Amino acid sequence: MASTNPEVVAKYLSTLPEDDDHPYRTGPWRPQTTEWDADDLTAVEGEIPSDLDGVYLRNTENPLHPALKFYHPFDGDGMVHIVGFRDGKAFYRNRFIRTDGFAEENEAGGPLWPGLAEPVQLSKRDKGWGARTLMKDASSTDVIVHRGTALTSFYQCGDLYCVDPYSGDTVGKADWGGAFPFDWGVSAHPKVDDKTGELLFFNYSKEAPYMHYGVVDENNQLVHYVDVPLPGARLPHDMAFTRNYVILNDFATQDHCDGDATALRHDHVLSTAPGHAGYTGSWTLILAVPGPAFDAADMPYTTVAQVQAGVAAGDLVLMDTGAQMIAPVIGGAH
Numbered sequence: 610m611a612s613t614n615p616e617v618v619a620k621y622l623s624t625l626p627e628d629d630d631h632p633y634r635t636g637p638w639r640p641q642t643t644e645w646d647a648d649d650l651t652a653v654e655g656e657i658p659s660d661l662d663g664v665y666l667r668n669t670e671n672p673l674h675p676a677l678k679f680y681h682p683f684d685g686d687g688m689v690h691i692v693g694f695r696d697g698k699a700f701y702r703n704r705f706i707r708t709d710g711f712a713e714e715n716e717a718g719g720p721l722w723p724g725l726a727e728p729v730q731l732s733k734r735d736k737g738w739g740a741r742t743l744m745k746d747a748s749s750t751d752v753i754v755h756r757g758t759a760l761t762s763f764y765q766c767g768d769l770y771c772v773d774p775y776s777g778d779t780v781g782k783a784d785w786g787g788a789f790p791f792d793w794g795v796s797a798h799p800k801v802d803d804k805t806g807e808l809l810f811f812n813y814s815k816e817a818p819y820m821h822y823g824v825v826d827e828n829n830q831l832v833h834y835v836d837v838p839l840p841g842a843r844l845p846h847d848m849a850f851t852r853n854y855v856i857l858n859d860f861a862t863q864d865h866c867d868g869d870a871t872a873l874r875h876d877h878v879l880s881t882a883p884g885h886a887g888y889t890g891s892w893t894l895i896l897a898v899p900g901p902a903f904d905a906a907d908m909p910y911t912t913v914a915q916v917q918a919g920v921a922a923g924d925l926v927l928m929d930t931g932a933q934m935i936a937p938v939i940g941g942a943h
């Protein structure tokens with residue numbers, strides 16, 4: 610689709626070098642620093658179905674400032690891209706997510722927090738976000754829709770920013786009646802159960818118990834939030850759910866078992882049951898727990914192969930793949 614008369618909504622000052630040659634900031638990775646509105650898009654080929662009604666959302670990283678030392682493609686400020694459809698027509702919007710870090714760095718005129726490839730000790734602020742702490746919550750990893758509002762999130766845990774799914778405007782943060790876990794934040798890739806209207810989420814940290822799991826009901830109230838005690842710090846990244854279970858990843862950050870079957874590498878999956886003392890192979894384990902609410906004492910360790918057996922028995926695992934998540938098409942006026 611194309612537009613012959615796009616409107617510039619806002620432009621943001623970038624402190625990236627004019628002759629920037631970083632491979633993840635050039636070519637198709639070149640940052641977009643302008644916000645646009647484009648109405649009545651023209652189909653380049655074919656036509657837009659007249660009964661297609663909703664929006665397609667995508668979240669991306671668009672850095673305005675260079676890294677403190679080492680840039681990583683997951684760094685950069687969150688930007689939501691919107692393509693909306695109605696009555697055989699389409700429109701486009703893009704907006705930066707107005708995170709606290711976005712505002713502070715723009716006011717400072719440069720980077721304040723380290724990125725994924727940098728040590729947190731480089732931070733120029735004594736406060737920050739994320740499981741590593743002292744990082745910027747760019748809210749650039751994921752976007753989902755719950756109760757008609759788009760929610761953007763950060764892969765290392767942070768706030769959930771509320772975005773109007775038609776205009777792209779940031780309208781606040783999720784609060785859940787004052788119960789939002791601002792101390793740990795929420796990891797990217799929460800899931801919405803369309804049958805119940807519930808939002809399922811997890812978070813993780815370098816501090817014990819290392820993981821939590823929670824449920825927000827259809828009325829936007831936090832109704833369940835429990836510890837998920839693990840043997841040590843993890844990098845889980847994503848979650849999934851079936852009709853009867855919530856699936857939380859146990860991806861250890863240690864290199865070898867050393868006799869502890871829960872201190873695991875995650876190179877590939879073995880179907881052998883865990884628990885053999887002295888095993889030094891590579892494992893990927895997940896926690897399969899009754900959902901949406903469960904008692905941590907009932908959590909069994911299980912292998913991916915066992916979950917696949919459950920799928921074969923009739924349970925459907927709903928799991929996103931990829932760094933940029935796409936929210937479902939939703940209807941309504943715009």
